Structures are given as C-alpha cells and as structure tokens.
Amino acid sequence: MTDPVAAPAVVRLEGVTKTFPQGNVTALQDIDLAVAPREFVSLIGPSGCGKSTLLRVIGDLIEPTSGSLSVNGKPARKAREDGDYGIVFQDAVLFDWRTVAKNIALPLEMLGWERRRRKQRVAEMLELVELTGFADHHPWQLSGGMQQRVAIARALSFEPALLLMDEPFGALDEMTRERLNLELLSIWEQTGNTVVFVTHSISEAVFLSSRVVVMSPRPGRIAGTVDIDLPYPRTAQTRDAPRFFELVTEVRQLLRSRGEHLLPEEEAVLE
Amino acid sequence: MTPRLRLARVVEWLPALAVFVLVVGIWEGLVRALHVQQFLLPKPSTIVSVFWTQRHVLWPAGWYTFKEALGGFAIGSGAGVVAATIVGRFRRVGSALMPVFVAANAVPIIAFAPIFGAWFNPIEPQSKMAIAAVLCFLPVMLNTLRGLQSAKPGQLELMRSYAAGELETWRRVRVPTALPFLFTALKLASVLAMIGAIVGEYFGGALNALGVTINTASQVFQFSLAWAGILVAFLLGIALYAAVVTAERLVVRWSPPEPS
Numbered sequence: 001m002t003d004p005v006a007a008p009a010v011v012r013l014e015g016v017t018k019t020f021p022q023g024n025v026t027a028l029q030d031i032d033l034a035v036a037p038r039e040f041v042s043l044i045g046p047s048g049c050g051k052s053t054l055l056r057v058i059g060d061l062i063e064p065t066s067g068s069l070s071v072n073g074k075p076a077r078k079a080r081e082d083g084d085y086g087i088v089f090q091d092a093v094l095f096d097w098r099t100v101a102k103n104i105a106l107p108l109e110m111l112g113w114e115r116r117r118r119k120q121r122v123a124e125m126l127e128l129v130e131l132t133g134f135a136d137h138h139p140w141q142l143s144g145g146m147q148q149r150v151a152i153a154r155a156l157s158f159e160p161a162l163l164l165m166d167e168p169f170g171a172l173d174e175m176t177r178e179r180l181n182l183e184l185l186s187i188w189e190q191t192g193n194t195v196v197f198v199t200h201s202i203s204e205a206v207f208l209s210s211r212v213v214v215m216s217p218r219p220g221r222i223a224g225t226v227d228i229d230l231p232y233p234r235t236a237q238t239r240d241a242p243r244f245f246e247l248v249t250e251v252r253q254l255l256r257s258r259g260e261h262l263l264p265e266e267e268a269v270l271e
Numbered sequence: 272m273t274p275r276l277r278l279a280r281v282v283e284w285l286p287a288l289a290v291f292v293l294v295v296g297i298w299e300g301l302v303r304a305l306h307v308q309q310f311l312l313p314k315p316s317t318i319v320s321v322f323w324t325q326r327h328v329l330w331p332a333g334w335y336t337f338k339e340a341l342g343g344f345a346i347g348s349g350a351g352v353v354a355a356t357i358v359g360r361f362r363r364v365g366s367a368l369m370p371v372f373v374a375a376n377a378v379p380i381i382a383f384a385p386i387f388g389a390w391f392n393p394i395e396p397q398s399k400m401a402i403a404a405v406l407c408f409l410p411v412m413l414n415t416l417r418g419l420q421s422a423k424p425g426q427l428e429l430m431r432s433y434a435a436g437e438l439e440t441w442r443r444v445r446v447p448t449a450l451p452f453l454f455t456a457l458k459l460a461s462v463l464a465m466i467g468a469i470v471g472e473y474f475g476g477a478l479n480a481l482g483v484t485i486n487t488a489s490q491v492f493q494f495s496l497a498w499a500g501i502l503v504a505f506l507l508g509i510a511l512y513a514a515v516v517t518a519e520r521l522v523v524r525w526s527p528p529e530p531s
Contacts, residue, residue: 061428081434093425097447097525106443110433138525 008073010162010194011035011058016067018053018220026219027053031067033213033222037161040188040195042205042212044251050220051198052166058196059087059164072161083111085162086155090170092147094139101126101135104154111158125153128187145176152184156191163188165197169204178236181207185234202255206230206247207239214254224254313495321499328484329496333503336468336481339396340511343403344464348457350404351411358412359419359445376409381467385474393475399482403467407460411453418452419445451526454519461511469504 011033018028027050035041043051056062057069060076071079079085086107094103101122108118126132129149139147148168155163169177181204188195199205205212209228216223228247230238238244295315301307302314309317322329354372358365384402391398422444430440472482485500 056428059432061431080432083433085432087429087432089425089428091423091425093423093429095426095444095447097450097523107433110435110439110443140526 008037009034009070010037010039010072011196012070013054013058014068016054016057016064016069018050018057018062019065028057028064029219029221031220031222035194035196037194038192040197040208040210042197042199042209043215044199044202044205044212045215045220045223045255046217047200049215049217051200051215053220054215055164055166055196055198059085079162083107083158084160085164086158086160087164088148088151088155088166088168090167092139092144092151094147094150096139098139099135100131100137100139100142100150103139103150104157106154107158121157125157128156128190129153130183143176144172145180148172148180149183152187156187156193159191161194163193163195165195167198167200170199170201177201177204178239182234182236184208185232189233202248202251203239206244206251207234212247212251214251216255223257226251226254310492310494313498317495318498318502321495322502325496325499328479329481329499329503332479332481332484332500333507335396335477335479336399336472336504337465337507337511339399339471339480340403340464340468340507342396343400343467344407344460344511346400347404347407347464348411348460351408351456351460352415352453354408354412355415355419355449359416365416372409372412376413380405381470384471387471388474394477396477396480399468399471399476399480402471403464406463406467410459410463411456414452414456414459415449418449421452422448451519451523454515454523457515458512458519461515462508465504465508465511 012035013031013033016028016031017026019026031054033041033054043054045051053062057064058071058076060071060080069076072082072084074082074084095106098106101119104122104125105118108121113121122135123132126135129152131146131149131153134142134146139150142150151168169180172180185208195208197205197208206226206228210232212226212228214223214226215221226247230241230243230247298312299315302312313321354368358368380402383405387398387401391401426444426448427440430444435443469482469485472480473486476483481500481504485497485504488494488496488500
C-alpha cells in the first residue's frame with residue numbers, strides 16, 4: 001500500500017459527510033480517504049451505500065455537507081474547472097448527434113484545442129481503445145462495450161491526472177466486462193492515471209484494483225480496506241490464481257460482516 | 272445511395288401506391304356505375320380535368336393561400352421556439368405561463384376565425400396568417416420545450432464535469448436534443464397552417480384566395496370546382512410537409528434509419 005502521508009495524494013477526503021435534505025438521508029458519513037498517484041482504488045458496497053455519491057463528491061458534481069476535500073492538491077471545484085479529472089458513467093452518455101471522433105473530441109473542443117491537434121489526439125485515443133476505423137460511426141451503430149470504450153477515450157482525451165468511473169461496465173454482459181477489464185488495465189498502465197472505480201462486483205474490484213475500499217450502507221461509511229497484492233500486469237490467468245480467490249473471499253467477508261452488523265440498525269431506522 | 276437501395280425504396284413505396292390507385296379506381300368506378308349525382312361526389316377524372324381547365328383560377332388562388340399559410344407557419348413556429356426557450360430557461364416564467372398555455376391548448380382556435388377577421392381587415396391576408404400562426408404556436412412551443420428539457424441527466428452532469436457554462440450546455444446538449452422534437456412539431460404545424468389559412472378564408476378573404484374559391488363554388492353548386500380546389504390545397508399541404516421532412520433530414524442527420 002502506498003503511504004498516503006508520504007506521497008502527495010491525488011484525492012484526499014477528511015471527515016466528508018453528505019446529507020440529502022429530502023427525507024434527511026445521510027448518504028455519506030465521516031469519510032476519510034486518500035488516494036495516491038497511480039493508485040487504482042475501487043469503491044465497493046451494496047446499492048445505496050453512497051459509493052456513487054462519494055465519486056460525485058470527488059468530481060465536485062455534488063457538494064459535501066461537511067468535511068474537507070482536495071483533488072490534485074486543490075479544492076474540488078478548482079480541480080473540476082481545471083479539467084483535472086475525466087469521468088465515465090454506467091451509461092456511456094455519448095451524444096447521438098456526434099460521431100465517435102467528435103464525441104471523443106468534445107472536451108478538447110471545449111478546451112479550445114485547434115482542429116489539427118484535436119484530430120491527432122482523437123486518432124491516438126481511438127488506437128488506445130482499439131476503435132480505429134470507427135471514427136465516423138454514430139453511437140447507435142456501436143455495441144454497448146464499444147460505446148463504453150468511446151466514453152473512456154473521451155474521458156482520457158485531455159490527459160486528466162484522475163479518472164473517475166461509476167460502474168462503467170455494470171450494464172455489460174460478463175464476457176464483454178472481463179475483456180474490458182483487461183483493456184482498462186492496459187490503458188491504465190500506458191497512461192499512468194490515478195483511478196477511482198465504483199463497482200458492485202467483488203471479482204471486478206479485486207481483479208482491477210491496487211486497493212479495494214469496502215463501504216457499508218445507511219449511512220454510507222468505509223467498512224474497511226483490502227490491499228490487493230496481486231502483481232501487475234494482470235492477465236486472464238490472474239482470475240485463476242489462489243491468491244485472487246483469497247482476496248475475493250476477504251472482500252466478501254468484509255461486505256457480509258458489515259451488512260449483518262448493520263441490519264438491526266437499519267431496522268431501528270425503519271421503525 | 273446505391274442503385275440497389277434506390278430500388279428497395281421504390282419497392283417499399285409500391286404497396287402504398289397500389290392502395291392509392293385502387294381507391295381512386297373504385298371511386299371512379301362506383302360513381303359511374305351508381306350514377307352518383309355530380310354535387311354529391313364528382314368522379315376523380317372530373318376533378319382532375321377541372322383542376323387543369325380552371326388552372327388560371329385555381330393555381331394562383333392556391334399560391335395566394337399558400338403564402339398566407341407559410342407566413343403563419345413561420346410566425347407561429349418562430350414564436351413557439353422563442354417562447355419555449357424563455358420558458359425553458361427561466362423556471363419562474365415557466366411556472367407562471369405553462370398552465371395558461373396548456374389551458375389555451377384546449378381552446379378550439381378555429382372558433383376565433385371570425386374574430387380575427389374583425390381584428391384585421393378581413394380581405395387582407397393578415398387575419399388568415401394570424402389564425403395559422405396561432406394554430407402553429409402551441410404544438411411547436413410545447414414540443415420544443417419538451418425537447419429542451421429532455422437532455423439526459425448524465426449529459427448535463429458530464430457538461431458540469433467539464434465546467435461548461437450555461438450557454439455552452441444549451442448549445443452542445445439542450446438544443447441538439449430538442450431538434451428532433453422541434454421537427455415533429457413543425458410537421459404537425461405545416462398541416463395546421465394550411466388548415467388555418469383555408470378555414471380563415473371561409474369567413475372572408477380576397478376573391479382570388481383558395482378558401483374563398485372553394486366556399487363560393489360550393490354555394491353555387493360548382494362542386495367539381497370545389498373538389499379541384501381541395502385537390503390544390505392537398506397538393507400544397509403535401510409540398511409544405513415534404514419541405515419540412517427534407518429540412519429534418521438535412522439537419523437531424525444522426526438518427527438511425529426510421530423503422531418504416
């Protein structure tokens with residue numbers, strides 16, 4: 001594990017709490033988290049544990065109720081305005097009226113890159129996500145997996161230090177998901193990004209991450225952290241390694257223990 | 272388009288063409304066989320022949336009315352888009368105006384035709400344009416607003432992640448999302464504009480207007496002339512509709528081919 005004190009953190013949260021006024025829901029409570037450069041951190045937990053909310057707080061798409069938060073050593077708002085992170089959602093969120101190339105170029109257009117530089121970068125990104133030849137296709141002509149690769153290319157096109165991913169492969173079938181997991185790792189190794197990845201798949205979290213953060217619901221809290229010591233580069237064989245299964249079990253037990261522990265509390269809330 | 276695709280298009284249209292020819296044929300046959308009175312229902316062949324022999328009256332009349340419809344279409348649709356933009360941008364204005372618009376939508380606007388005649392000079396084209404414009408306004412306004420509000424939350428969130436300003440979000444997300452909605456409304460409005468102009472002329476208008484020609488012909492039992500006038504209105508209505516469809520194809524180029 002990278003020592004969060006020694007390395008300057010890309011993401012640092014201290015005592016972050018988020019309460020939604022509607023229904024007085026505490027989505028996040030007292031979250032402390034530091035993500036070092038080049039780390040691949042997964043946030044995992046049952047639905048409603050606030051993992052997507054946490055990702056949006058990091059991206060300054062949701063403002064925390066209290067606590068302090070910095071991204072790339074700046075306030076989250078400044079980091080967002082500086083284009084310090086790229087984001088990928090569960091739905092690819094492509095613009096139907098733009099071709100694949102123009103979807104990838106969207107953030108570059110907004111940053112004011114000139115046409116030739118944009119074109120060159122788009123070509124590089126298409127190669128990175130292995131979609132060369134699809135530049136002039138429209139999103140509806142692509143499969144779900146290809147659309148998600150376009151979204152990843154778009155998120156990385158302007159070389160942000162941080163990549164935020166909100167269950168990016170959650171809507172894909174198992175086989176496509178596993179292939180994209182491998183692709184994502186290879187992209188991560190090439191680009192050297194820091195990644196914060198939300199998922200509810202234990203095996204996906206273990207396979208991808210250098211660290212898995214397990215969250216528990218209502219209120220969303222960090223239940224524990226599991227360091228994933230499987231060596232990179234990981235391959236399809238990594239999923240067959242005994243250590244992989246041990247780590248999966250460890251994460252599962254952490255999820256389960258917190259779940260059982262929380263059940264009576266949840267019932268109390270419901271009363 | 273490859274020749275093969277073009278052929279496929281033609282083949283696709285054949286059944287519709289066959290039905291059209293069949294219906295006209297049955298009409299012609301029945302009117303002849305049953306000796307239907309001319310004033311009840313003229314033969315298609317008679318209508319077409321009057322359409323040709325009276326072309327010096329009918330065609331300019333059609334053009335005159337078409338210009339009224341076009342003017343009303345442009346004014347009504349333009350105002351609809353502007354209103355939708357304002358209501359979509361300023362929520363306060365929207366919550367004040369929307370109930371009024373929705374209530375107004377229930378008013379049969381054609382009922383106002385005689386009143387518009389009184390407001391404007393009934394002989395001049397303005398009153399007809401006004402009716403057509405009012406007919407076009409609400410469907411365009413409501414549909415465009417719906418379109419402007421149909422941007423997906425994820426797309427708006429993405430724009431926020433890019434620190435995009437409001438103008439940029441409108442330009443890059445809301446407006447493109449609204450365009451297909453707008454064109455659906457414009458197709459509807461193109462038909463309504465012709466209806467508005469012609470019905471408006473039934474309550475008075477220039478002598479060389481199509482609605483007036485149809486109305487007068489009916490009153491003096493020249494039903495084949497009235498029918499030929501309706502044929503002119505039909506052809507012009509189709510022309511306006513087709514123009515909107517063509518514009519849609521040019522502007523909204525990204526949609527998947529429609530399942531037809």
